[in-house]
Amino acid sequence: xxTTVGTESTFEKLVQNLLIxxxxxxxxxxxxxxxxxxxxxxxxxxxxxADHEKHVAELTRMAGALxxxxxxxxxxxxxxxxxxxxxxxxxxxxxxxxxxxxxEIETKMAYDHASKNASATPExxxxxxxxxxxxxxxxxxxxxxxxx
Numbered sequence: 001x002x003t004t005v006g007t008e009s010t011f012e013k014l015v016q017n018l019l020i021x022x023x024x025x026x027x028x029x030x031x032x033x034x035x036x037x038x039x040x041x042x043x044x045x046x047x048x049x050a051d052h053e054k055h056v057a058e059l060t061r062m063a064g065a066l067x068x069x070x071x072x073x074x075x076x077x078x079x080x081x082x083x084x085x086x087x088x089x090x091x092x093x094x095x096x097x098x099x100x101x102x103x104e105i106e107t108k109m110a111y112d113h114a115s116k117n118a119s120a121t122p123e124x125x126x127x128x129x130x131x132x133x134x135x136x137x138x139x140x141x142x143x144x145x146x147x148x
Contacts, residue, residue, distance in 0.1 A: 006113025
């Protein structure tokens with residue numbers, strides 16, 4: 001799925017849409033933790049979920065500074081991200097991690113776009129670059145473990 005998150009024309013809408021995306025990601029991470037059998041994978045995915053929770057905290061701070069509402073939950077896309085994980089759990093941990101890797105594609109793309117978005121402040125662009133690095137690390141782990 002190709003995302004338009006990160007390409008918004010206003011900083012306010014950019015922050016709000018990233019928050020929605022992050023809440024969707026957190027739901028998918030929790031679904032993954034609940035379904036994985038391997039404790040090592042569960043621990044690593046919990047660390048990644050904590051990264052997303054940090055992103056939410058910073059984006060919520062940005063929303064407050066901008067004086068806009070900070071979404072506190074995802075949208076209908078959450079059912080797609082968690083649904084992939086639920087279906088993959090029938091097959092096993094490697095397939096669950098592969099499903100999560102596909103979810104990371106959208107999040108990486110969103111932060112890549114956001115880091116270059118002219119409506120964002122330089123401070124926000126720096127945060128978006130760090131979030132992109134987090135997402136890249138998450139995806140790389142999932143890809144390597146799914147292929148193992």
